[in-house]
Amino acid sequence: MVEPSVLEQRLREKLTGVTHVEVKDMTGTKDHFEAVIVASAFAGQSRVKQHQLVYGALGELMDGPVHALTFKTFTPDTWAGQGG
Numbered sequence: 359m360v361e362p363s364v365l366e367q368r369l370r371e372k373l374t375g376v377t378h379v380e381v382k383d384m385t386g387t388k389d390h391f392e393a394v395i396v397a398s399a400f401a402g403q404s405r406v407k408q409h410q411l412v413y414g415a416l417g418e419l420m421d422g423p424v425h426a427l428t429f430k431t432f433t434p435d436t437w438a439g440q441g442g
Contacts, residue, residue, distance in 0.1 A: 359387065359388035359389055359423060360388055360389070360419060360423040360424060361388060362381040362382060362383050362388075362391060363381075364419070365381045365391060365393065365416065365419065365424070366379045366380075366381045368415055368416055368417075368419065369381075369393075369395055369397075369412070369415050369416070371415075372414070372415035372416075372417075373395070373397045373399045373411060373412070373415050374397060374398060374399040375397050375398025375399055375434070376395070376396065376397040376399075377396045377397065377398075377434050377437070378394065378395070378396035378437060378442060379393065379394070379395050379396070380393060380394040381393045384426075388423075389423065389424060389425040389426070390425055390426040390427075391424060391426070391427045391428075391429075392427075392428050392429065393412075393427065393428075393429040393430075394429065394430050394432070395412060395429060395430070395431050395432070396431075396432045396433070396434055396437040396442065397431070397433070397434075398433060398434060399411055400431050400432065400433045401433045401435075405431070408431040409429075409431070412429060412431065
C-alpha cells in the first residue's frame with residue numbers, strides 16, 4: 359500500500375516542469391489510483407511516450423504497491439485549454 363501523496367511527490371521529483379498533480383485513491387485500499395498530471399515534459403511527446411514517462415517516474419512503485427493506475431496527461435498549454 360502506498361499513500362497518494364507518495365505518488366504525487368515522486369511525479370513532481372522525476373518529471374520536468376510539473377505544474378499540477380492530482381492523485382486519488384479510488385478504492386480506499388491504497389493500491390488503485392487515478393491521476394491528472396500536468397508537465398512541460400509532455401510537450402511534443404506522443405501519448406505513449408507521455409505514459410512511459412509517468413511509469414518511469416513511478417519506477418518500482420508500479421511493480422507491486424500500485425496495482426492499478428489510470429491517468430490523464432496534459433502540457434501546461436493543453437491544461438489551460440481545459441480550464442485548469
